[in-house]
Amino acid sequence: MGYIFLFFWISIQIFWYYLLKLSSVDIKEISIPSILMAFIYMFSFVGFPILWFGLDPYRELVITDKNILYELFMYTVFAITFLIFGFILGRQFFGSLNISEYFQRDKVELGDNHNFLTFLFCVLFIFCIAILFLYISVIGFNNLAFIAAIEFVSSDISTTELRSSSTNALGNYRWYKLFMNDLLLFCYFFFFASALLKRKFFLWFLSISSILIVSFALIMSGEKGPITQILIGIFLTYYLTQKEGKINFKIIAIFAFIGFLILVPVDYLLQPTSETLLESSSSVISRVVTGQIHPMYVYFEYFPYYRDYLMGATFPNPGSVFPFEPVTITREIMAWYNPKEAESGVIGTMPAIFWIEAYINFGPYFFLAVSVFIGIGIFLINKIILLFKPNPLVISFFVWLILFYKDL
Numbered sequence: 001m002g003y004i005f006l007f008f009w010i011s012i013q014i015f016w017y018y019l020l021k022l023s024s025v026d027i028k029e030i031s032i033p034s035i036l037m038a039f040i041y042m043f044s045f046v047g048f049p050i051l052w053f054g055l056d057p058y059r060e061l062v063i064t065d066k067n068i069l070y071e072l073f074m075y076t077v078f079a080i081t082f083l084i085f086g087f088i089l090g091r092q093f094f095g096s097l098n099i100s101e102y103f104q105r106d107k108v109e110l111g112d113n114h115n116f117l118t119f120l121f122c123v124l125f126i127f128c129i130a131i132l133f134l135y136i137s138v139i140g141f142n143n144l145a146f147i148a149a150i151e152f153v154s155s156d157i158s159t160t161e162l163r164s165s166s167t168n169a170l171g172n173y174r175w176y177k178l179f180m181n182d183l184l185l186f187c188y189f190f191f192f193a194s195a196l197l198k199r200k201f202f203l204w205f206l207s208i209s210s211i212l213i214v215s216f217a218l219i220m221s222g223e224k225g226p227i228t229q230i231l232i233g234i235f236l237t238y239y240l241t242q243k244e245g246k247i248n249f250k251i252i253a254i255f256a257f258i259g260f261l262i263l264v265p266v267d268y269l270l271q272p273t274s275e276t277l278l279e280s281s282s283s284v285i286s287r288v289v290t291g292q293i294h295p296m297y298v299y300f301e302y303f304p305y306y307r308d309y310l311m312g313a314t315f316p317n318p319g320s321v322f323p324f325e326p327v328t329i330t331r332e333i334m335a336w337y338n339p340k341e342a343e344s345g346v347i348g349t350m351p352a353i354f355w356i357e358a359y360i361n362f363g364p365y366f367f368l369a370v371s372v373f374i375g376i377g378i379f380l381i382n383k384i385i386l387l388f389k390p391n392p393l394v395i396s397f398f399v400w401l402i403l404f405y406k407d408l
Contacts, residue, residue, distance in 0.1 A: 005052055005070070012077055016084060023087035023379075024096035030236055030245040031099050032382040032405050033087050033375070039406045040080060044353050047290035048073050058286040059294055068300050072293070075367070079355040082368045086375015093376070094383045102386050103245040110197055111391040118194065118203075125187040125210060131179035132217055180217045185229060185403070188214045189237050189396035196241045197392060219266070227266060229403055231259050236399045240390075260284060295352040298337050299360060306336070309363045329360060354408040378405060 020026075025033040047056070051069060054060040063069060091097075111117075188210040195203040211230065218226035235255050239247055260281075268280040303309060313327045330349040335342035337350060354374060358367035381401065388394045 002053060005073075006049055009049055009073075012081075016080065019081070019084045019088070022091075023084060024091045024098075025084075025087050025379075026097075026099065028247055029097075029099040030240055030247060030402070031097055032378050032385075032402050033097075035236075035402050035406050036378060036408060037080075037084075040083075040353065040408075042288065043292040044296070045076060045080065047293050048076075051290055051293060056286050056290050058283065059290050063294065063297050065301075068297060072296055072300050075355075075359070075364075076296070076353075079353070079367060079371045082371035083375045086372040086377075087379050088375075089372065090376045090379025090383070094380055097379075097382060097386065099245045099386075103240055103390055108197065108241060108390045108395070110194065111389070111393070114194065114198075114392065117190075117393055118206075121187050121190050122206070124183060125206075128179045128184045128187065129213065131176060132184075132213075135176045135180060136220075181226060181229075182400070182404075184210070184214045184217055185233060186396060186400045188230075189233055189399045190392050192234065193237050193241055193392040193395045193399075196238065228259065228263070231255075231262065232406075233399050233403060236402060237395060240395050240398065292353065295333075295350045296356060298333060298350060299352055299356050302333055302336060303360045304363070307360075310361045312361050314357055314361060329357075374408065378408075381405075 017027075020037070023033070025031060025037065027034050027037065048069070050056050051059055051063050052066070188207070191203060191206040191210050195207045215227065215230060218229060239245060239251075263284050264277060264280045267284050268277055310327055310329070313325070314329050316326060330351050331347060334348040334350040338348060341348055355367040355371055358370040385394065385398050385401070
C-alpha cells in the first residue's frame with residue numbers, strides 16, 4: 001500500500017504541472033496563483049509521505065490513523081486539482097497573465113507622482129508607528145512575548161500565555177494587527193521598491209529604518225510565522241523590480257536556506273520545547289512540511305464524529321442579521337485538541353487550508369466548487385493588477401496581495 005501511495009503522490013504532481021501550463025500560471029514567474037500554489041504544495045502536500053511512513057517524530061504520536069490520513073490526502077488532491085481548473089477557467093475568461101512581459105525593466109518606473117506618494121507613505125508609516133506604541137502601552141512592554149523570551153525582562157508567565165494574552169485574547173487585536181503588521185509591511189515594500197528603482201540615500205534610509213521597525217512589530221508577540229512575511233516580501237519585491245518577476249529553483253533554494261538560518265534561532269528563542277539548535281532545526285522543518293497537514297488531520301478527526309457540519313455557522317453575521325451565532329472554529333478546535341491549555345486560560349487557534357472551512361460547513365463535495373471559485377477569483381485579481389502601470393505603488397500592493405492570499 002505504501003508504494004502505491006508514493007506512486008500516486010508522484011504521478012499527481014506531473015498531472016498538475018501540465019494542468020498549470022494550460023492555465024498560463026508559470027511556476028517560474030511571480031504571480032498570486034503561482035505563489036499560492038507553491039505554498040499549498042510545500043505546506044499542505046509535500047509532507048504526506050513523511051506522515052504516511054511515520055518519519056516525523058513531532059507528528060507520529062498524534063497522526064496515527066492512516067484511514068483518516070488517506071482520506072485527507074484524497075481531499076487535498078481533489079481540492080488542488082479543482083483550484084487549477086479555476087485558473088484554467090480564469091485564463092479562458094480573462095486571458096493569459098504574461099507576468100514577465102508586464103514587469104519588463106524598461107516598463108517599471110517611479111511615476112510622475114512618486115514624491116507625493118512617498119510623502120503619503122511616510123505619513124501612513126508614522127501613524128502606524130503611533131498605533132504600535134499604543135498597542136505596547138496597552139499590553140505592557142514587559143508582557144511582550146519576545147521581550148520575555150530573550151529574557152530582556154524577568155517574567156513568571158510562560159511565553160505561550162504571553163502570546164495568547166497579546167494576540168487571540170485581546171479583543172481588538174485584529175485592528176492593531178491591521179496597522180502594526182499589514183500596513184507597516186505595505187509601507188516597507190513601497191520604500192524598498194522605490195529604493196531599488198531609484199538608488200537615493202533618502203529612499204534607502206526609509207527602507208532600512210522601516211524594516212527594523214516592521215521586524216520588531218511582527219516578532220514582538222512571540223509568533224514565529226510573521227517574520228517570514230518580511231523575508232518573502234523582500235524576495236518578491238527584488239525579483240519584480242530587478243528580474244522581471246522571473247525566478248529559478250537555484251535562487252529559491254538559496255533563499256530558503258537563508259530563511260532557515262534565520263528561523264532556527266527564532267524558534268529556539270520562542271519555542272519552549274526546543275532545548276537545542278538541533279531540536280529547533282527539526283522543529284522548523286517539521287512545521288514547514290507537515291505543520292499545516294496536522295491541523296487538517298485534526299479537523300477530519302473532529303468532523304463529523306464529535307461535531308455536526310456547521311452549515312455556514314463559521315461565516316460572519318454582521319449585526320446579527322441571520323439567525324445564527326458565528327462559530328470561531330479555529331479556537332474551538334484548538335480547545336478540543338489541547339484542553340489543558342484551554343483550561344489554563346490560553347486562547348489558541350488552529351487554522352487550516354481554505355477548503356477545510358467549506359468541508360466543515362457543508363461536508364464533502366461542496367469544497368470542490370469553492371476551490372474552482374477561489375481559482376477564478378485569484379486569477380481575476382492578478383489580472384486586474386496587470387491593468388495598471390508597474391511602479392512602486394503597484395509592486396508593493398501586488399506583493400502585499402501575494403502575501404495575503406498565500407495564507408489561503
